[in-house]
Amino acid sequence: AQSVTQPDIHITVSEGASLELRCNYSYGATPYLFWYVQSPGQGLQLLLKYFSGDTLVQGIKGFEAEFKRSQSSFNLRKPSVHWSDAAEYFCAVARRGGKLIFGQGTELSVKP
Amino acid sequence: EAGVAQSPRYKIIEKRQSVAFWCNPISGHATLYWYQQILGQGPKLLIQFQNNGVVDDSQLPKDRFSAERLKGVDSTLKIQPAKLEDSAVYLCASSPTSGRDHNEQFFGPGTRLTVL
Numbered sequence: 191a192q193s194v195t196q197p198d199i200h201i202t203v204s205e206g207a208s209l210e211l212r213c214n215y216s217y218g219a220t221p222y223l224f225w226y227v228q229s230p231g232q233g234l235q236l237l238l239k240y241f242s243g244d245t246l247v248q249g250i251k252g253f254e255a256e257f258k259r260s261q262s263s264f265n266l267r268k269p270s271v272h273w274s275d276a277a278e279y280f281c282a283v284a285r286r287g288g289k290l291i292f293g294q295g296t297e298l299s300v301k302p
Numbered sequence: 303e304a305g306v307a308q309s310p311r312y313k314i315i316e317k318r319q320s321v322a323f324w325c326n327p328i329s330g331h332a333t334l335y336w337y338q339q340i341l342g343q344g345p346k347l348l349i350q351f352q353n354n355g356v357v358d359d360s361q362l363p364k365d366r367f368s369a370e371r372l373k374g375v376d377s378t379l380k381i382q383p384a385k386l387e388d389s390a391v392y393l394c395a396s397s398p399t400s401g402r403d404h405n406e407q408f409f410g411p412g413t414r415l416t417v418l
Contacts, residue, residue, distance in 0.1 A: 194344075222405055224406075231411075231414075233412050234345070235409075236407075236408075239406060280345075286405060287397075287399070288358075289347040290335075290347070291347075292346070294342070294344050295343070
């Protein structure tokens, strides 16, 4: 069965520090992978996606993610966190044209 | 380009009452999804439409939940009767079936339902 695991429920980083959010997936074929961000009371906004090709994907707001097939991982990174990045982050996997299967999310807090 | 619209944004009802949510997808998007997001969890798919046909409703509690997309555009999700465990945010998403974004889902702001 397809599944996504985000091992960290809550992470706190200082403003200006680097960030890495972990995501591991279980999927029978090469998946389509996504990272979404959700601010309080808001819907989900796509940060970046991986379908094929270059395994290092650039997204919006300075985020990037790297697909590692051998580790079944798709970790999200940002070199310098801003206070406005505080939100909930969701990793998701899907097959082409199909439903998204989400992880449970990682809540990011940013210390001034 | 207008995004996915949902209404109402908030709804409070008592258990055993009924409730309906409305979604208008991005113009031209053939695929529409309804997700349920319980507090502290990631969203889970309830139902997926392609135009006005159902693609996947395997996780929809059909004894109380129903959804329709009669003209292949906007959609309604209904709960009747509601239970306490239905308290959640209901998210609507849409995606095109071709073009550069055909595997990307665009989400609306959601409807937060509280069942008392």
